[in-house]
Amino acid sequence: MTATRTRRRALGDLLIQSLVIAAFLLAWEMTARARVINPFLLPALSDVLMRIGKDLGSGIAIVDLSLTLYRALSGFAIAAAIGIPLGILMARWSLVRWFFDPLISAGFPMPKIAFLPIFVLWFGLFDTSKIIMVAFSSIFPVVSAAYAGTQGVDKWPLWSARALGAKERELLWEVILPLALPQILTGLQIALPVALITTVVTEMLMSGKGIGGTMMNAGRFADSVGVFAGIVEIAVVGILVIRGVEALRRRLLVWHAETRADA
Amino acid sequence: MATLFRYLPILVVLALWEAATRYGLVSKLMVPDLASVGAAFWQLLTSGELVFNAGRSLGRAFIGLAAATAFGIVAGLLMATIRPVRLLVNPLVQAFYPMPKSALIPVVMVWFGLGDLSKIVLIFLGCILPVVVSTYNGARGVDHVLVWSAASLGASRRAILTEVVLPAAMPEIFNGMRTALAFSFILMVSSEFILAKDGIGYLIATLGDGGAYAAMFACILTVAGVGFGADRLFGLLIRRTLRWREP
Amino acid sequence: MEPTVGIDVRNVSHAYGARNGRGVVALQGINLSIRPNEFHALLGPSGCGKSTLLYLIGGFVPVQTGTIATARGRVSAPSPERGIVFQNFALFPWKTVRENVLYGLEKLKLDREERERRAREFIELVHLTGFEDAYPSQLSGGMQQRTAIARTLAVDPEVLLMDEPFGALDAQTRRVMQEELRAIWQRKQKTVVFVTHDVHEAVFLAERISIMSARPGRIEHVIDVGFDRNAGEEVMKTREFVELSEHIWDLVRQQAIAATRGAL
Secondary structure: OOHHHHHHHHHHHHHHHHHHHHHHHHHHHHHHHOOOOOOOOOOOHHHHHHHHHHHHHHOHHHHHHHHHHHHHHHHHHHHHHHHHHHHHHHHHOHHHHHHHHHHHHHHOOOOHHHHHHHHHHHHOOOHHHHHHHHHHHHHHHHHHHHHHHHHOOOHHHHHHHHHOOOOHHHHHHHHHHHHHHHHHHHHHHHHHHHHHHHHHHHHHHHOOOOHHHHHHHHHHOOOHHHHHHHHHHHHHHHHHHHHHHHHHHHHHOOOOHHHHHHO | OHHHHHOHHHHHHHHHHHHHHHOOOOOOOOOOOHHHHHHHHHHHHHHOHHHHHHHHHHHHHHHHHHHHHHHHHHHHHHHHHOHHHHHHHHHHHHHHOOOOHHHHHHHHHHHHOOOHHHHHHHHHHHHHHHHHHHHHHHHHOOOHHHHHHHHHOOOOHHHHHHHHHHHHHHHHHHHHHHHHHHHHHHHHHHHHHHOOOOOHHHHHHHHHHOOOHHHHHHHHHHHHHHHHHHHHHHHHHHHHHOOOOOO | OOOOOOEEEEEEEEEEOOOOOOOEEEEEEEEEEEOOOOEEEEEOOOOOOHHHHHHHHHOOOOOOEEEEEEOOEEOOOOOOOEEEEOOOOOOOOOOOHHHHHHHHHHHOOOOHHHHHHHHHHHHHHOOOOOOOOOOHHHOOHHHHHHHHHHHHHHOOOOEEEEEOOOOOOOHHHHHHHHHHHHHHHHHOOOEEEEEEOOHHHHHHHOOEEEEEEOOOEEEEEEEEOOOOOOOOHHHHHOHHHHHHHHHHHHHHHHHHHHHHHHHO
C-alpha cells in the first residue's frame, strides 16, 4: 500500500474511533439527563466535568494531582535506581542471579498490595510508607527487564569491542548498556503505570490527600460526582503518562532499528 | 531436586529473618519472629478463621474471574470476526485499557455497597479487558490458511470459529487469562482492605488494627503464597493443555 | 466413481487494494480451460498472480470480474469439492495426524466406523501408518505435508489445488514427494491445479503448463507436456525432458525479466 493510502486509512480509523467515543460520551450524558438511571449512580458527564473544572480552579485538583504524581514518581525512581543495577548484576554475576531469581519470579504473581500493612507498620502513615509500597510494586518489571536485556546482548559486539581493547568497565557503559537499553526502557514503561496504579490504590487504602484519597472520601460521603471526577482525572493522567513515555522512548532510541522502522 | 535448589534463596531469606529477630537487630514489635508468625498461622488455621475468610475471598474472585473469562472470550471472538462489533467496541477497549481498574473501587462502593456483589463486579471489570484483548489478538493472528483449509474441508462459519479460530488462539488467550488471574488477586485484596465485612483482606486489616502483627504477617504471607501458587498451577495447566506445541 | 470435473476460467481479472479496482492488478483477462482429470501446472515468476488464481478457483477469494465454473456450477465459496494443500502445510497443530485427517470426514456425516476406516486408508496412502497419534510439531516437514495431503484427499474432492506444496521442503524430500504425488494421482481420479515456480517439478508432474507473466498476471503460453503418465523419475534424464525444461525455463525467464523491467 502506498504511504498516502496508509495515512488515509489511519486517519479514517482515528475518525471512527473518535466518533465511537464521542457517541459513548453523548450516550452517558443523555442517559444521565433523562434520569433513566438514578443520578446518584450515574452522574451526568457535564456535572463531572464542571466539578473537575471547579477543583482545578480552586487548586484542590492541582494539589491532589501533584501529590499523587510526586508519590508515584518517587517510588518509580527508587524502583529504577535499585532495579536496573540489580538486573544488570544478576546478568553478570551468577551468585546474585541465584539469590534473587526465585525472589523475583515468585514475587511477580503475588498481590504485592497485600504487603501494604507491613509497610505501614514499619514506616508510618505518611508519604514514606506509600512511596516504599510503590517502589516495591514497581521494581519487579524493572529488574526482570534489566536482567533480560543485559543477558540477551549479542556476544558479537562484545567480542569486537574487547578485540579493540575495551576494558571491563568501558565495556559495561559503552557497549552493554546501550544494547540493553531498549529492553530496560520497556521494563520502565511497564513499571510507570504500575507505579501510578499502586499510588492511587495506596492512597485509597490510607486516605488523606491525593487523587485516591479524595476519591475514597467522596465515596464515603456519597459524593458520586466526586468519585467519577476522580476516575476521569486518573484516566487522563494515565493516558498522558503513557503517551509521554512512548515519545520519550522514541527520542532515546532514535538510533535503534525499531524507531527507524516506523519512519 | 533442581526446583528445591532453585528456591533455596527463600530459605536463606527466612534464615536471615530469624537471625535478625533473634539477635535483636530489629524490634520484635515491627518484625515478629518466625516462631510467632508460625504459631499465629497455626492458630488461625485450626480455628477455621483463615480458611473461612480465604474461602470467601477466593470464592468471590473465582466467580468474577470465571465470568470475565467467559464474557471476555466471547467478546474477543466477536470483535475479531464481525467488523461492526470491532469498530464499535475497539475504541472503548483502547480507552479503558490504560485506566487502573482499582480506581473503580469507590465506584462499586457507591453502586453496590459493601457486600459480595461489589467485589465480584470489581474483579469482573478488572479482569475482562486482558481476556478480551488477548482473545482478539489471538484470533486475528490465526493464519488464514488454517481457516481456508477448514473451509475447503466443509466447515461452516460457526464451525470455523469454534473449531479452528478458538483453539488456534488458545495460547494467547491463556496469557490473557494468566494476567487476569494476577489482577483478580490484586483487586480481591485491595477491595477487601476497604469495603468488606469478611475475606482475607478484611482479616489482614482487622488484625493490623488490633495490633496482632504476627497473625497479620501470617495472613499476608498466606495470601502472597496462594497468589504465587495459583499462578504456578495455572502455568502447569497451560503447559498440559498446550502440549501439542513443542515436543 | 463419478468422472471428475474440469474447470472453466473465463475473463477473470483481479485487483488488490481500492474497492473500485484502482489497486494493484494481480490478474488480467485470464482464460483457461482445464480438462477433467488433467494435471495442470501454473508456472511463473513471483508476483505473477498464480497463487491468486488458485485461490479464486478454490473460492477463497471472491471473483471480481469474469467467471469461474466447474461442472457443478459457478465457484463462489470454498467447498469440499475443491480441496487445497498449502506450502506451509496448514495442519491444525493441536490435533494429531489422525484427528487432522478425520476433520473433513467428520463434516461428511459418515458413521464412526466408516470415518475411521477412511482415515486409516488415507494415512496408509501417504505412508504415515504408525504416526497417527503424533502432533505436527513432532513431525518432519515431509511428513507434515503428507498429513495435509491425506487430510485433503480423505474428503474425496474432485479438484485438488496445490499452492507450491513442496516449496518448504528440502531437495531430497521434495523429489520423493513429487514421485509420491504422481503415484497418488495415477491411482485416484482428480483434476489437479498445481502452482509452482520450479520448472523441473512442473515438467515432471504436469500434463499441461500455463506459463504466466507478472504485473499484470496473464497467461502467456500453454504448453502440452507429453510424457507418459506412468513414467518414473528416470524420465527426467531423457533428452526430451531436458530440452523441454530448458525451453520452458527460457519462457519463464523472459517473463521474469519483463516483470523486473516493468517494475523499474
